[in-house]
Every structure is written in structure tokens, then in C-alpha cells.
Amino acid sequence: MKQIDCLSLRFAALALFAICYTPDIANGDKQYVNEWAVEVVGGPEVAKAIAEELEYNFVGQIGALQNHYLLRHKIHPRRSRRSADHFTKRLFEDERVSWAEQQYEKQRSKRSPARDCKDCMAEKMFIDPMWNQQWYLQDTRTSSSLPKLDLHVIPVWKKGITGKGIVLTVLDDGLEWNHTDIQANYDPEASYDFNDNDPDPFPRYDPTNENKHGTRCAGEIAMQANNKKCGVGVAYNSKVGGIRMLDGIVTDAIEATSIGFNPQHVDIYSASWGPNDDGKTVEGPGRLAQKAFEYGIQKGRGGKGSVFVWASGNGGRQGDNCDCDGYTDSIYTVSISSASQQGLSPWYAEKCSSTLATAYSSGDYTDQRITSADLHNDCTETHTGTSASAPLAAGIIALALEENPNLTWRELQHLIVWTSEYDPLANNLGWKKNGAGLMVNSRFGFGLLNAKALVDMADPKTWKGVPEKKQCIVKDNTFQS
Numbered sequence: 001m002k003q004i005d006c007l008s009l010r011f012a013a014l015a016l017f018a019i020c021y022t023p024d025i026a027n028g029d030k031q032y033v034n035e036w037a038v039e040v041v042g043g044p045e046v047a048k049a050i051a052e053e054l055e056y057n058f059v060g061q062i063g064a065l066q067n068h069y070l071l072r073h074k075i076h077p078r079r080s081r082r083s084a085d086h087f088t089k090r091l092f093e094d095e096r097v098s099w100a101e102q103q104y105e106k107q108r109s110k111r112s113p114a115r116d117c118k119d120c121m122a123e124k125m126f127i128d129p130m131w132n133q134q135w136y137l138q139d140t141r142t143s144s145s146l147p148k149l150d151l152h153v154i155p156v157w158k159k160g161i162t163g164k165g166i167v168l169t170v171l172d173d174g175l176e177w178n179h180t181d182i183q184a185n186y187d188p189e190a191s192y193d194f195n196d197n198d199p200d201p202f203p204r205y206d207p208t209n210e211n212k213h214g215t216r217c218a219g220e221i222a223m224q225a226n227n228k229k230c231g232v233g234v235a236y237n238s239k240v241g242g243i244r245m246l247d248g249i250v251t252d253a254i255e256a257t258s259i260g261f262n263p264q265h266v267d268i269y270s271a272s273w274g275p276n277d278d279g280k281t282v283e284g285p286g287r288l289a290q291k292a293f294e295y296g297i298q299k300g301r302g303g304k305g306s307v308f309v310w311a312s313g314n315g316g317r318q319g320d321n322c323d324c325d326g327y328t329d330s331i332y333t334v335s336i337s338s339a340s341q342q343g344l345s346p347w348y349a350e351k352c353s354s355t356l357a358t359a360y361s362s363g364d365y366t367d368q369r370i371t372s373a374d375l376h377n378d379c380t381e382t383h384t385g386t387s388a389s390a391p392l393a394a395g396i397i398a399l400a401l402e403e404n405p406n407l408t409w410r411e412l413q414h415l416i417v418w419t420s421e422y423d424p425l426a427n428n429l430g431w432k433k434n435g436a437g438l439m440v441n442s443r444f445g446f447g448l449l450n451a452k453a454l455v456d457m458a459d460p461k462t463w464k465g466v467p468e469k470k471q472c473i474v475k476d477n478t479f480q481s
Contacts, residue, residue: 031105032083034076035059037253037288038091039068039099046096047071054090062253063260064299065291070103070253079105079249101287103251110173110213110246111272111311111387125154128181128223130231130371133381135341136360136392137234147343147424151359151392152452153234156399161455163235165405166398168221168268170391171258172214174203175242179215181229181373182240185222190241190266194258195248203375204247212375214242216383217272219373220391221398230379231371234395234451235402241266246273252286259285259308260292263300267401268307270394271333272387274325277315277350284326293332297409305409307401308333309394311386312355314348322352329354334413336393337444338386341367343424345443348385351430355445356413357420359389359396396451404458414466419453420446 036056040047044061047069051058056071076084083102091100125131132140139150169190177186191201203211222240223233245258259269275283285293293308300306310333313322322328328335329352337355340346340363347364362369362384370383370392397412407415422431422439425448430441440446457463 029081030083031249032080033103033105033249033251034073034078034080035103035251035253036071036073036088036091037062037068037101037103038071038097040096041067041098042096043067044069050091050094050096054087054094062288063257063292064263064295065256065260065288068256068288068291099287101252103253106250106252106255106283106286107276107281108246108250108273109276109314111274111277111314111385111390125157126232127226127228128231129228130379130381133368133371134231135368136370137232146341147427149341149343149360151234151396151448152450153396153399155452156455159455161399161402162225163222163233163238163395163398163402166235166238166268166401167241167266168235168238168270168394168398169241169243169261169266170214170218170221171243171245171269171271172217172273173211173246174214174244175201175218175240176203176215176373176375176377177201177242179219179373179377181223181227181231181379182215182219184224184227185233185236185238185240187239187241189262190239191243192258192261193244194254195244195246201242201244203244205375209375211247212380213246213272213387214244215375216372216380217270217387217391218242220370220383220388221270221395223373230373234392235398238395238398238402252288255285256288256292259289260295263296263306264302266306267301268309268394268397269296270309270391271327272311272385272390274311274313274327277313277318277320279315279318279320282324284329293330297332300409304406307394307397307409307412309390309397310335311390312337312352313350314385314387316345316349316351317347320350322350323354324352328352332409334393334397334416335445336386336390338362338389339425339444339448340364343427345428349443351442353442355442357393357416357446358425358444358448359392360448361385361388393449396449396454399451400454400458403455404460404463406460407458407463410469411463411466415454415457415463416449417446419450419457420448421450421453422447424448
């Protein structure tokens with residue numbers, strides 16, 4: 001019990017950082033749009049009246065956030081380098097408006113570093129042609145010099161746990177939902193297009209296949225098994241949706257509606273993006289996105305809390321630190337880093353105290369990468385970066401939720417901490433023993449995810465839960481007279 005309390009204090013410390021966090025110290029000029037987020041007490045009719053009086057179009061409620069609405073100005077330019085402070089001031093002057101903010105474009109980077117696998121001996125469980133290339137789901141070392149490679153998923157599958165009944169959505173650039181290896185597991189109720197404001201998250205095709213990211217991430221989670229197409233998803237009987245929100249202007253309101261989409265239906269949100277990983281940007285969720293996280297944690301999944309899985313970032317070569325990313329640094333997200341086929345920290349991985357655990361991904365040029373579905377009903381074995389690690393983690397968490405659907409968001413974090421493995425990554429520098437007696441590393445968190453250990457500990461017949469969260473409040477009177 002005492003050990004778990006120590007972990008709670010660690011999470012509380014991260015929360016304190018998030019509370020003190022300045023979310024908008026970003027590199028580069030802002031591009032403002034003609035939309036204002038407002039908080040209005042009194043409901044949508046009052047908000048509509050304000051919009052009519054002040055020459056706005058009423059767009060609607062912002063996601064699941066009560067009393068928060070989006071207004072679009074009728075005459076202000078769609079984009080501008082200058083903020084329209086006079087419009088914001090006029091909104092604040094209305095006694096019915098308790099808060100207002102002009103929306104601006106946010107720079108969001110998909111976490112795939114820019115950059116093939118030989119056939120190998122594999123357990124012949126599936127007839128999918130690329131199953132043999134999924135080295136991270138089975139111990140299929142192509143060289144005796146490689147460490148044991150295994151996220152221990154197969155023993156969980158053999159227990160009949162495959163993600164059935166669990167719903168995930170991928171917040172990204174769209175989802176090719178009619179892909180042969182995804183369609184059977186596609187869930188339209190977990191999907192929406194917030195770039196074009198319609199229910200279809202299908203990605204926009206272009207000559208460079210720029211918008212392949214979301215489809216690849218979703219495929220890792222829910223590729224269908226034994227259909228002779230591509231490979232096998234970690235939670236191959238789960239349901240997966242896509243939120244198209246990165247292929248266009250990204251604002252605080254768009255992030256909030258995406259993070260808070262259908263929280264009584266969606267169990268797990270997987271995100272492999274964030275502020276620029278350039279070593280210069282310090283940024284986190286704005287007011288609306290913060291509220292969406294809080295709503296999901298407090299109200300999602302019938303009060304058990306939505307699960308947010310986040311890629312920790314690919315700015316290692318630029319000296320970026322993921323503690324400067326308020327999404328992966330939030331106590332509400334499960335921050336996932338990467339390990340290569342060599343069992344090493346990849347060149348792109350970032351260091352920070354907020355990383356909770358690690359999954360496999362790409363490494364050096366000669367290392368194998370991650371297999372998934374790809375655009376145009378194709379397959380790939382070259383998915384890379386922490387972008388590829390986070391969906392693997394989301395799929396493993398889906399297996400744990402199938403075993404015990406009553407787990408809360410905090411219980412899942414504790415379970416990940418207790419069951420992640422130090423040994424497969426022990427040859428890396430930076431491991432230290434924390435106050436709870438657990439090995440931890442700023443590159444890997446508490447170690448490599450172990451699906452079997454996670455599911456076994458989550459067994460509802462033996463799992464006893466965790467104590468209530470403890471909070472440490474530090475008062476600083478330095479500037480008080």
C-alpha cells in the first residue's frame with residue numbers, strides 16, 4: 001500500500017507541473033482564425049443570442065464541454081496574423097460571457113521520423129502474410145546477438161483475450177476505414193472528421209501519401225486476424241475509429257472536440273502527435289483541451305475515466321525534452337516511448353520524467369520496423385517512431401480492459417507501472433531505483449510493456465484497486481507583500 005501511495009505522489013507532482021504550465025510558448029508566428037470560443041452560462045439559446053447581436057454565426061457546443069460554444073465571425077477574415085483583440089474585448093464586456101478566446105492555428109507534428117524486414121521464423125498462429133514480420137509481438141530474433149523481443153501478447157491471445165468489446169479511436173489525419181484489414185473492426189460511432197465537419201474520417205489522398213499516419217496507427221491496433229491481408233493487430237477483435245483532425249487548421253476547439261469525442265462509447269484514445277519536436281517549443285493543451293481531458297477523466301467510460309495514450313515525441317536528435325510537451329507530460333495521459341529491435345533507445349527518442357512505459361518501434365537503419373495497414377488498401381512494414389509505439393500500447397491496454405472493464409484510468413496507470421519490464425532494456429544507461437523500489441529511466445519510464453503481466457494483474461478476481469489520489473500543494477509566498 002505504501003508503495004502505491006508513493007506512485008500517487010509522483011503522479012501528483014506531474015499534475016503540479018501541468019497546473020503551473022504555460023501552454024502557449026511556441027516557436028513562430030501565430031495565424032489567427034475567425035472563430036471564438038466562449039463560455040456562456042445559460043445554455044445554447046443565450047449563446048445564439050450573443051452571436052446574433054455581435055455578428056457571429058453560432059457553430060455549436062465544443063465537444064462535451066457544457067457552456068462552451070464556438071462562434072464564427074461573419075466579417076472577420078478567415079485567417080490573420082494579428083489577433084482581433086477588439087472583438088475579444090467586446091465579448092468580455094457582455095455580462096453573459098464569462099470567458100472568450102480567439103482561436104489560432106496550432107502546429108502539430110505527426111511523430112514519425114523521416115526514413116525493410118526479411119522473413120523470419122515465427123509461430124504459425126495466423127495466415128496473414130506479414131505476421132512473420134511482426135517481431136515485436138513474438139520472439140523471432142533474426143540474429144543471436146539480439147535481445148529477447150517480446151511484448152508477451154501471444155499468451156494473452158491464447159487465453160481468448162483479443163480486445164473484444166473495447167472501443168478505441170485514433171486522433172490523427174484520418175482513417176481509411178474501408179481497408180480490407182480494418183473494415184471488419186471499423187466503428188463509425190468512434191469516428192468523425194473535424195477538419196471538414198462531417199462523420200466520415202476518410203483521409204485526403206495526395207501524391208505523397210502524406211495522410212497515411214492515422215491509418216497506420218489504427219492498423220497496429222485492430223488489423224483483422226486470419227484474413228490473408230497485411231498483419232495482425234494487437235487487439236485484433238477490438239473496434240477502432242478515426243478522428244480526422246490533423247489535416248487542416250488545428251485549433252484549441254478542434255483539439256477539445258477530438259479529445260472529448262463520444263466519451264461514453266470510446267474507451268481509449270490514441271494520439272501520436274504533439275507540438276513541434278524541434279527543441280525550441282514549449283507548449284501544451286489550451287484551456288478547452290485541458291477541460292476536455294478533465295471531462296474525459298471524470299466522466300468518460302461511465303465515470304471510470306477515458307484512457308488517453310500519447311506518443312512521447314521524436315525530438316531526441318534536436319535535444320527536445322518531452323516534459324516541454326504538455327500533452328505527453330499530463331498526468332491524464334499514458335506517455336509511451338520507444339525501444340529498438342536492439343533493445344536500445346532510438347536516436348529520435350526523448351528524455352523526460354513523464355514517460356510511463358515503452359513499446360517497440362524502429363531504430364537504426366538496419367533494424368526492423370513496425371508492420372501495419374497502409375493507404376490504398378496496401379500494407380507496410382516501415383512504420384516508425386514513437387508514433388508506432390503508442391498504438392501498440394493502446395492495443396495492449398485494450399486487452400487489459402477486456403480482462404477487467406471496471407479498471408479506472410488511474411488503476412491502469414498503476415498496473416502499467418507495476419508490470420512493465422526493466423530487464424529487456426537493462427543495458428541502457430540511466431536506470432535508477434525510485435522511492436517505491438522500482439527501476440525507472442527517463443528514456444523508458446518503468447520499462448517495456450508486458451501484456452501478459454498487465455492482464456494477469458488486472459484479473460478482477462484478484463485486483464484490489466488503488467487508494468485515492470493524494471495531492472501535494474506547495475504555497476509560494478515569494479511575491480506576496
